[in-house]
Amino acid sequence: MSLSRDVSTANLGRNAAVGSAIAIDLKGQVAIVTGGTRGLGRQIASSLAAAGATVVVCGRNAPEDLPSNLHFQSVDIRDPEQAQAFVANVVAEHGRLDILVNNAGGSPNADAATASPRFFDAILKLNLHAPMYMAQAAYGAMKAVGGGNIVNIASVSGIRPSPGTAAYGAAKAGLLNLTQTLAQEWGPDQVRVNAIIVGLMQTETAEATYGDAEAQAEVGRSMPLQRMGTGHDIAGAVLWLCSELACWVSGARINVDGGGERPYFLDLVKGS
Numbered sequence: 001m002s003l004s005r006d007v008s009t010a011n012l013g014r015n016a017a018v019g020s021a022i023a024i025d026l027k028g029q030v031a032i033v034t035g036g037t038r039g040l041g042r043q044i045a046s047s048l049a050a051a052g053a054t055v056v057v058c059g060r061n062a063p064e065d066l067p068s069n070l071h072f073q074s075v076d077i078r079d080p081e082q083a084q085a086f087v088a089n090v091v092a093e094h095g096r097l098d099i100l101v102n103n104a105g106g107s108p109n110a111d112a113a114t115a116s117p118r119f120f121d122a123i124l125k126l127n128l129h130a131p132m133y134m135a136q137a138a139y140g141a142m143k144a145v146g147g148g149n150i151v152n153i154a155s156v157s158g159i160r161p162s163p164g165t166a167a168y169g170a171a172k173a174g175l176l177n178l179t180q181t182l183a184q185e186w187g188p189d190q191v192r193v194n195a196i197i198v199g200l201m202q203t204e205t206a207e208a209t210y211g212d213a214e215a216q217a218e219v220g221r222s223m224p225l226q227r228m229g230t231g232h233d234i235a236g237a238v239l240w241l242c243s244e245l246a247c248w249v250s251g252a253r254i255n256v257d258g259g260g261e262r263p264y265f266l267d268l269v270k271g272s
Helices: 039-050 080-094 117-144 166-189 206-210 213-221 231-241 264-268
Strands: 002-006 021-025 030-034 054-059 070-074 099-102 148-155 191-198 253-256
Touching (some): 030 039, 030 080, 030 117, 039 054, 039 231, 070 080, 099 117, 117 166, 117 191, 148 166, 148 231, 166 191, 166 253, 231 253
Parallel strands (some): 030 054, 054 070, 099 148, 191 253
Antiparallel strands (some): 002 021
16 A cells, blocks of 8 residues: 655645645555445445455345445355355455455344344344454455455444443444454454444434434534534544554554543533
8 A cells, every 4th residue: 555645735624734635545455345335334335445445345135326346246244154255256356355344234223121032143143243254254365465454343332331222232342342352363464453433323224213304413413523423434434444554553442433422411410
């Protein structure tokens, strides 16, 4: 990866200092983004492709409107054999694997007292087992080319209580521990493993979680940066972690959450 500098101030954020902008160049690298056909995963995949990487996304069903700069393979990553075969196919077709973004995940609401064992197992398989299977499959391919980057997309549900999504919160907490453990084990082979702890996001399913646009705006105003997150916010963190700018970052748990959620008790304190 090379870093190019642009001394112009075009496209700098409104709070950025005037100076050199750094462009991340991932040309020659091959990336996999699980769940990269829609939503947050698609934004991550598109950003990696825009930085020059060859990007393969996966899902159980092919999307109808996949951009031409993304490659698709049908796979159920909850099956360890399919995960292994998927990575092998990517390496056979594109020659290497440098980046894995374990993005696929999620959960519907379910009361912990009545959730079935089958439901609990399914949520763990998607949010914890599948990232492990994909990481195992990717490790050998990355080791063969002298290293690589694995980025696990975690959630604030894994670092605080997650009422209504207990299985999901437990799985994401496990994913954070897995991130740090794999970083320890695979660091000597120059395979870096990091996690992004995603905060409250505006996605295509946000209405089901937070309510209509007005409700989402109110949620955003409750946060320090006065808005909910977008796919672009998470994609920027992924790009940084996969670049040489983060070459000594491994085992990190990076909060990308707009400053965090306001503690509810503050609204109950007189004069707050």
